[in-house]
Amino acid sequence: MTVDFVKMHAHGDDFVVVDRRGKLDPITSDLARRLGDRHRGIGFNQLAVVLDCDDAAARVRFWNPDGTVLDTCGSATRGVADMLMREANASSIVLKTNRGLLTCVRGPDRRVSVDMGTPLVGWQDIPLAEAVDTNALPLSGNPTACSMGNPHCTFFVDDLAAVDVAAIGPGIETHPLFRNKTNVHFVQILGRTRIRLRIWERGGGIPLGSGSCCCGAVVGGIRRGLLDDSVDVECDGGMVNVQWDGTGGVVLTGSVEPVFRGTIADHLLQDNARGGARGTVSEDRPRQTPGQQLEKVTIRL
The missing domain is CATH 3.10.310.10 (Diaminopimelate Epimerase; Chain A, domain 1)
Structure with a gap:
């Protein structure tokens, strides 16, 4: 199996796009983590996997470099949109993400706008651990x-x-x-x-x-x-x-720029298919437990 990718960036926010429309999606948490390593992989802030979709031009899945999934990414969404709009010679496109359907519009000078949807401000929607005023959190620094x-x-x-x-x-x-x-x-x-x-x-x-x-x-x-x-x-x-x-x-507008194209090495895909990666070290940080006080972290700004 050959897996090609495009490395892109938007105002320095770099991401990798893997187009798997009509093909098997090989990306797992472990493979995303290996590819995200800036010394032993490609390196990125986000990985975007483009998949077939019935109710949009494509569905996009996003990965962090630590192998976790995220629902949305404004920069990578605009990068995927730019790529697909140029492919179809279109001025706008709709992409499906875990955030929902996102409309993207192409402008001059590789500028792309995306409607990121309505922000959620309820404490349950963020989500927070308890009911608080989300416009003034009970933390040092009043965020x-x-x-x-x-x-x-x-x-x-x-x-x-x-x-x-x-x-x-x-x-x-x-x-x-x-x-x-x-x-x-x-x-x-x-x-x-x-x-x-x-x-x-x-x-x-x-x-x-x-x-x-x-x-x-x-x-x-x-x-x-x-x-x-x-x-x-x-x-x-x-x-x-x-x-x-x-x-x-919320409408986000900015430039996107492709940097290079490449192919993921066979041995990474083979390791991934076997369910293990040689020499991979998890970088997940230990989480604080729910029983700790909310003022555990003091911010000095």
Whole structure:
């Protein structure tokens, strides 16, 4: 079996697309983890597997580099959409994800927009471990939370450069308040239409950017009354635009760029088919137990 892939990125948020329409999907958690290794695999923030679908142009499944599944990815969704729209010479396309049906539109200069759907702000929908105000979580730093199909926790800070994302992020990601862990954002407001964002990504660490995290951060700022309905988001890897009217879907717009094509080595697929991977080390972090206090992590911003 031959499995081809395309490596792409969107504002530095890199992902791998595997098109398996009309073919067997060989991707498992173990194989996703091996491919996600930046030293021994391809390396990516997300892996997107494109599959056949009856009620959309394609269905897309997403994997994190730690081998966990995620329901949505704004950057990889736009990358898949760009690839399929160029293939069909179409200006728009609908893709099916675990988040639902997502409409994508192609613009100039390889810019692609995707309607990421309506953000969920109920504590049960994120989901959180208990009923709290999601616009002011009971954590140091007073963050907000929402779900874009994956959970997001947003802190607003005065000086983003002073925040040690690598030190703070893991403790928030695995905090017992977040039943399925969470993405963590640190936002500096530059104006009502512009923010600077750094991210600790659930299952991935610090990326140069993340489409869904940009959406979650802007939703948090709009809910707080800090931002207008169209915001340019400056990440380490580049700029995207997020629009939200406070009630409908969140529209993410930015460029996508293919980098290279390749073929997954046969021995990786053979190891995967046998149900084991030689030399694979799990990097899953230990989770805090539900019995721990919600103020276990102290944030100094």
